[in-house]
Amino acid sequence: MATRAEVAKLAGVSASTVSYALNGDRSIKEETRKRVLKAVAQLNYRPNFAAGALAGGKSKTLALLSPSGEFGIALIALEYINGASAAARDRGYHLVIWPSQESELAEIQTFAESGMISGVILMEIKFKDERVTYLKKAKVPFAMIGRTEKPGKDSYVDRDFIGTTQLGVDYLDSLGHKKIAFLTTERAVGVDTRFGSALLEAASKKKMTARKIQVVNEASSGRDAFIELHKKYPDVTAVVSLNDIATLGFISGANEYGIKIPKDLSLIALDTPENHIEMSWPPLTTVNLPAFEMGASASNILIDQIEHKENKQNQVLLAGELVVRGTTAKARKE
Amino acid sequence: MATRAEVAKLAGVSASTVSYALNGDRSIKEETRKRVLKAVAQLNYRPNFAAGALAGGKSKTLALLSPSGEFGIALIALEYINGASAAARDRGYHLVIWPSQESELAEIQTFAESGMISGVILMEIKFKDERVTYLKKAKVPFAMIGRTEKPGKDSYVDRDFIGTTQLGVDYLDSLGHKKIAFLTTERAVGVDTRFGSALLEAASKKKMTARKIQVVNEASSGRDAFIELHKKYPDVTAVVSLNDIATLGFISGANEYGIKIPKDLSLIALDTPENHIEMSWPPLTTVNLPAFEMGASASNILIDQIEHKENKQNQVLLAGELVVRGTTAKARKE
DNA sequence: ACTACTTGTCGACGCGTGTCGATAAAACTC
DNA sequence: GAGTTTTATCGACACGCGTCGACAAGTAGT
Structure with missing residues (x-):
């Protein structure tokens, strides 16, 4: 060399x-x-990476705290990672993966102080996230995929909840659906909370009624949700799902009860990674999630910050695109 | 510091x-x-990482070539990555992720020569894998998750196909199933090929008849597979699936045709990551895939090799455990 | 008691870069 | 045209560690 x-x-x-x-x-x-x-x-x-790091105190290495996967986020995390890694490499940085244990926060600081790590990418952000608090105090540069309740000036890339939701709701409206329901998870992560309110907003703009059905992140819960819908709100003609895993269970439930999707009931999944789509039958109509781009954007924002390009934009919202597949159709006539 | x-x-x-x-x-x-x-x-x-790398020419950094996800492997890749990363960290190494483009093989060599990378972990190995050929020629240390057709003395961690299959087949046998079918993908990766022959072997030992049904890695194909089974082999009482995605479609198909799993038909999925299980209803009986351990093992093997601990074992086979959930039951009486 | 090793420790150097201060040349200033 | 600033370049050094050669003290062999 x-x-x-x-x-x-x-x-x-x-x-x-x-x-x-x-x-x-x-x-x-x-x-x-x-x-x-x-x-x-x-x-x-x-x-030479090492020489540069040694002389300049800049490791040009980003750490990505890899999630434990408890929220099923594992399914899409790889896309984030690939995106973040590709963007980092384009700018001459390495991306290292750290399976995150909360207990290891202190270690991150050590690594950052020793110059081994220039910055950190966090995902699976909670509304109140102690990792964020810690990193700010420790003055370790970081960027979030997702965001806390009050991100202030912290760097983040997040989904454009309002845009995404509108795409879905407007499409249902164009098919004549007026009574809809949505499946949502109440979890501390905050994603569903934001989606939920965006959805109510979008629905009321179109003068739709929107029922809320609570699920947890399991297929069986989606199945239960179908049953609940079937019993309590039989007049609903379309469902918006905010949870990928429950979506699959929901479809099973419909199958079981002989309800045909999309003839009897339309289903649209918001914010679903590409990988998931091939897992269900019929193939899901979705507003997809630009996970790769989000990961890339997180790297770029973080590197800007590390290199003190503070003029650059450090908060980004990305919306996916509506992709019509096999689970949506015109509203049935009563 | x-x-x-x-x-x-x-x-x-x-x-x-x-x-x-x-x-x-x-x-x-x-x-x-x-x-x-x-x-x-x-x-x-x-x-200090950098100083060590500079002085000793040892970067203590492993690169993991992240798969493109074309075989749906993305769903479990994160587990591999987490495992590999955790083990690497335990031994004082970093793991960096490289989204792999075939075109970038030459770059890997450059990085390895400049000491930036000490070794490479490969996943999604094909029977004939040009990456392996290249890395050997370039004398870059590497370890595979999976293996080529003839791995020789190359380092790898792979699933124990025979052990895994036997666990599944023996369990079906204990439930009285004698006529089984299996869903398999013919793809260049070689996983299914190995599983397929292991399965035929295990079935013949137990004097079962084993029908083979070809699928591709899509839910819709699993659904088609159910229909094929239903028409051609109505006497089959249990199905072994070697493909996670198709499994989900298969269940949808059964639902649609009113065949009850597990009462009418048992289903066991081999080699399925934990993440997947929550995605179907009823919950799958599986022989699970120890992905985290496999990743960890790959790191360890690779580091042994880098540090010239050549006495250590560098080829490892791991089998998962049988986990009985909701898709298996005693064979129905004809 | 003399040589021949072994054990335990130290000082010195080099790895390849980032960056500071110095310097020479060029461009202004009045 | 003398003084001042700006531009373009160079040499030297530090970053923190791995490792080689040197050396003193101890051990073994004869």
């Missing part, structure tokens, strides 16, 4: 000039820079 | 002695080592 010295020799400049030409911290004559870049390309030179 | 020099001072020894005391490359008086370790603990000293 070529070193800086070799590049310098080939370009006929000093080693430090190569540094400045590449990092742009001092003014360099344009022609010199070109010569350097050419030498870099010729030798296929890449700055 | 404390440095080696500070530890040396506190312990009243030279800096190099601290190094040797910690790494054990030279003989050190036991009492001295104790003093050093005490100082290390007192100062909460951790060797």
Whole structure:
């Protein structure tokens, strides 16, 4: 592997000039820079990570706290990770994965102080999240995928709840549905809370009635939810699900009771990762979740922060797209 | 953060002695080592990653090539990753994630040569895998989760196909099933091929007849498989599925046709990650997949290899456990 | 008692980079 | 045109650790 010295020799400049030409911290004559870049390309030179970290105190390494998977988030986490990792690499950073145990927060600080880690990406954010509190106190740069209840100026990427919900509700409206229900989880993570209120808002704009059915993150609960719907609200013609796992159980329930989806009942799943779609029959109509992009965006925001590009936007909302598949149809006539 | 020099001072020894005391490359008086370790603990000293990598040419960083997810493997990949990462951390290594594009193989070599990466973990291994060929030629240490057709002396962790299959088949036998079918995917990865032959073997030992039904990795295909089974082999009383996604479709199909699982038909899924189980109703009887352990084992094997502990075992097979849930029952009487 | 090893420790150097201060040349200022 | 600032470049050093060679003290062999 070529070193800086070799590049310098080939370009006929000093080693430090190569540094400045590449990092742009001092003014360099344009022609010199070109010569350097050419030498870099010729030798296929890449700055050595370790040396850079040692000399500059910048590890160019991000840590992503990998979730335990308790909320079924594992199913989509890989997309986040892939996105975050790809973006990090594009900007010359590494992404390391840490299976997160709450107990290890202190260790993160140690790593950050020793320069081993430049910043942290968090996912599965709770409304009140002690990790966030801790990282702020420890002055470790971080970015969230999701957000706390009051994120203030903290960096985050989150789903655009309002946009996503509107896409779904408007589509149901266009099919003539006026009585809908939605499946939601009450969990501390806050996702469903935000979705829930966005949905009520969107529905009332379209003058729909919207029933709420509580589920937990299990297929069996989705099945129970179907039964509840069937008994209590037989006039509902469309269901919006905010929970992927329960969605699958809901479909099983409908099958069991002989209710045909989408002829008798439409179903639209918000915010569902691509992977899930192939898991159900009929294939789900969804507003999908741009997980890869969210991960990438988190990396970029975090790196901006680390590099003190504070002018850049550090709070991003992303909405997916409506993808019509097999679980939606025109509202049945009573 | 404390440095080696500070530890040396506190312990009243030279800096190099601290190094040797910690790494054990030279003989050190036991009492001295104790003093050093005490100082290390007192100062909460951790060797600086970057400096170590620079000086020793050892980055203590593993790269895991993250799969694209085309085979639905994304669903369990996170478990592998968490396991690999946890084990790596226990041994003082980092695990970085690389979303893998085939085109980037050359880059891996560059990184390895520059000492940035000490080794690579591969998953989603194909029978003939060009990545393996490449890494061997490039002399980059690697370990596979899965294995090629002829792994030779290459390091790998894989599922114990024979053990896993036997657990499943024996259990069905104990419930009185004699006519079974199995759902399998013919894909280049080789997993199903190995499972398939293990299954035929296990079934013939128990004097069962075993029908094979081909599926692809989609729910709809599982549904089609049910229909095929229903029409062609109505006397089958139990089904073994080797494909998680198709399993879910299969259940939908049964629901649709009014066949009750497990009363009319038993279903057992081999090698299914925990995450999946909550996604179906009734809950699946499975032989589960020890994904976390497999990931951890891959890291350990790879690190052994990097550190030239060549006496250690570098090929490991792991079987899951039979977990009886809601999809198996005694064979129906004809 | 002399050599020949072994054990335990130390000092010195190098890994490849980021960055500071110095310097020479060029560009302004009045 | 003397003084001042700006631009472009260079040399030197530090970052924290791994490791080699040196050396003193101890042990074994004759």
